[in-house]
Amino acid sequence: MVPWFACSAAIMFVAGLYISFFVAPTDVQQSEAYRIMFIHVPVSILSMFIYLVMAGYAALGLIFNTRLSSMMASALAPTGALLAFLSLWTGALWGKPMWGAWWVWDARLTSELILLFLYLGFIALHASIDDPRRADRASALLAILGSVNVPIIYFSVQWWNTLHQGASVKLTGTSMHVAMQQGMYTMMLAVWLYAITISLIRVRSIILERESKAQWVSELMEIKR
Amino acid sequence: MNKLSLIGLLSIMIRRDLVLAMRRRADVVTTLIFFVIVVSLFPLGVGPEADMLRNMAPGVIWVAALLASMLSLGRLFSADHLDGTLEQMLLVPQSLSVLVLAKILAHWMVSGLPLVIMAPVLGLQFDMTAQSIGVLIIALLLGTPTLSMIGAVGAALTLGLRGGGALVSLLVLPLCIPVLIFGAGAVEAVISGTSVSSHLSLLGALLVMALAFTPWVTALALRISME
Numbered sequence: 001m002v003p004w005f006a007c008s009a010a011i012m013f014v015a016g017l018y019i020s021f022f023v024a025p026t027d028v029q030q031s032e033a034y035r036i037m038f039i040h041v042p043v044s045i046l047s048m049f050i051y052l053v054m055a056g057y058a059a060l061g062l063i064f065n066t067r068l069s070s071m072m073a074s075a076l077a078p079t080g081a082l083l084a085f086l087s088l089w090t091g092a093l094w095g096k097p098m099w100g101a102w103w104v105w106d107a108r109l110t111s112e113l114i115l116l117f118l119y120l121g122f123i124a125l126h127a128s129i130d131d132p133r134r135a136d137r138a139s140a141l142l143a144i145l146g147s148v149n150v151p152i153i154y155f156s157v158q159w160w161n162t163l164h165q166g167a168s169v170k171l172t173g174t175s176m177h178v179a180m181q182q183g184m185y186t187m188m189l190a191v192w193l194y195a196i197t198i199s200l201i202r203v204r205s206i207i208l209e210r211e212s213k214a215q216w217v218s219e220l221m222e223i224k225r
Numbered sequence: 226m227n228k229l230s231l232i233g234l235l236s237i238m239i240r241r242d243l244v245l246a247m248r249r250r251a252d253v254v255t256t257l258i259f260f261v262i263v264v265s266l267f268p269l270g271v272g273p274e275a276d277m278l279r280n281m282a283p284g285v286i287w288v289a290a291l292l293a294s295m296l297s298l299g300r301l302f303s304a305d306h307l308d309g310t311l312e313q314m315l316l317v318p319q320s321l322s323v324l325v326l327a328k329i330l331a332h333w334m335v336s337g338l339p340l341v342i343m344a345p346v347l348g349l350q351f352d353m354t355a356q357s358i359g360v361l362i363i364a365l366l367l368g369t370p371t372l373s374m375i376g377a378v379g380a381a382l383t384l385g386l387r388g389g390g391a392l393v394s395l396l397v398l399p400l401c402i403p404v405l406i407f408g409a410g411a412v413e414a415v416i417s418g419t420s421v422s423s424h425l426s427l428l429g430a431l432l433v434m435a436l437a438f439t440p441w442v443t444a445l446a447l448r449i450s451m452e
Contacts, residue, residue, distance in 0.1 A: 110402070114399045117395070117398070117399035120395065121395050124392055124395055124396075128383075128387065138446065138449050141442060141445060
């Protein structure tokens, strides 16, 4: 499945970047600088969503003691951390021309920063426990505890009066130009496919690493050679 | 043998931990002195202008309290873990959550409560008004137990790991940020003359939520760490 997702992610990235740079019109208020939105929005949404998926997998692993779901959780964490970091970074690049500051202590920015710390804590806890089963279960507990933060990030623009703008796309209609929307959806799909690809690759190597003593691994073509 | 009631168990555990803490008084005092020193470093670092210090005081005191409570977290379970008492505790017929709650409460009494008592003196150092010192104490009283409870989860998760001290801070500090924001926010509200009650209610809500969930989660984490 990996090549399929990888290829479609690449195609979507190219298409999304084309639309976002050449097709989408210039924004009235923000001129050209708004174009960073095409990276910023998908990356931010995914960083939150991956945390929920990770916590979900971790919970499955904790409750039903399934090994694969814990492996999925630990495979998703680095991708999520990367996306959270990218979201902060592109946000800073966007904030500089718009708000005149790289960083403001606004509710959404702060809670996204906490999300990054939670990812890093998850990875650090997992890495510092030698027994993989105990590592899975301990970090699963942490992931579930941390998932309280995700709704806080999501609703922070509504709960607090902040500098960060609210969502332009809602279920009921939108305030955005059609080409902008297309660009954003394409980029969203591209980031989705990228995240799936990378996590599948990572979970494959985690499985191989953990099962390296199992017979089926030693019978694999790649290992025999 | 008759089973102990939960309240009986709770009070026995609290008394045991308090006695143990009193036998090793130096540990308690170290945390307190750490708190005082960290707070006292700020005026030396940023300069002694009274106006600036007054505005900074709530944040500084809260951050120092947070760090001091991190410092003492390592002791929460490690001594019992080393001499094997913790394994016996996992085997008692009563709920482990209650035992954990007792340990957390005792830990708060020896590490959190002294900070709350010391805070007004430090507030005077920062030239805070009597009213804002009062709110600071209430906020600390509501907030520091929450810090101990969230910290207990981290302490249980990292039990017996190498580099546990730094790791526990990495895990716990992000989760403590809401307490810090509302705790310092309450005092700042007094200074700027807006309503305090919303911040204090949120702190209370956090405390109640932590009280309901963290002993249970900590007990789960202990079982994972001890298997």
